[in-house]
Amino acid sequence: MKLHLTEKQFRRLLDLVYIGNWVLNSTRENDRIKDYDQVESLVFSHCLDHGMSSLVELYNGEIIPSRAFAEGGIHEAIMAYEDEMFFEILAEELALRDLDADRATEENYDEVMERMEQYMGEFEAHGTDHISVELD
Numbered sequence: 001m002k003l004h005l006t007e008k009q010f011r012r013l014l015d016l017v018y019i020g021n022w023v024l025n026s027t028r029e030n031d032r033i034k035d036y037d038q039v040e041s042l043v044f045s046h047c048l049d050h051g052m053s054s055l056v057e058l059y060n061g062e063i064i065p066s067r068a069f070a071e072g073g074i075h076e077a078i079m080a081y082e083d084e085m086f087f088e089i090l091a092e093e094l095a096l097r098d099l100d101a102d103r104a105t106e107e108n109y110d111e112v113m114e115r116m117e118q119y120m121g122e123f124e125a126h127g128t129d130h131i132s133v134e135l136d
Contacts (some may be wrong), residue, residue: 007050014055017043018065018074040065089121 005013020042025032038109045063047056095115096103104112123131 008110010046010050011052014044014047014052014065014069015074015077018069018079022078037062087123088116091116091123094119 017040023037024036040093041063044056044065047053055066055069056063058064071098090111092104095112098115099108101108101112
């Protein structure tokens with residue numbers, strides 16, 4: 001298979017591959033899905049032919065994204081996504097709890113969304129400052 005990409009498209013592909021592998025493998029510790037690591041290594045190996053050698057390094061015989069790549073802003077994008085997902089999931093869980101429901105259904109959807117919007121407004125204004133948990 002051949003892909004024809006501009007340099008800019010290839011650079012964006014590197015970001016997508018890195019983010020995808022991060023999502024799939026970052027929490028797996030010693031149980032990583034090796035196929036995804038191999039695809040990441042293969043895609044990043046093309047950096048060497050395109051004047052992007054600073055974006056890769058050799059680790060245990062494998063080409064991996066370099067520290068410069070990882071510290072170049074990609075984790076800020078991942079963290080922004082994680083923060084957004086955290087607050088959306090929390091808002092949904094709190095809304096479902098308030099409505100004593102296990103999940104959003106056709107019948108309660110509007111109420112769940114309204115409650116979620118209220119919680120999201122609170123989180124946007126105050127983050128987690130007004131959240132409290134009572135421990136036993």
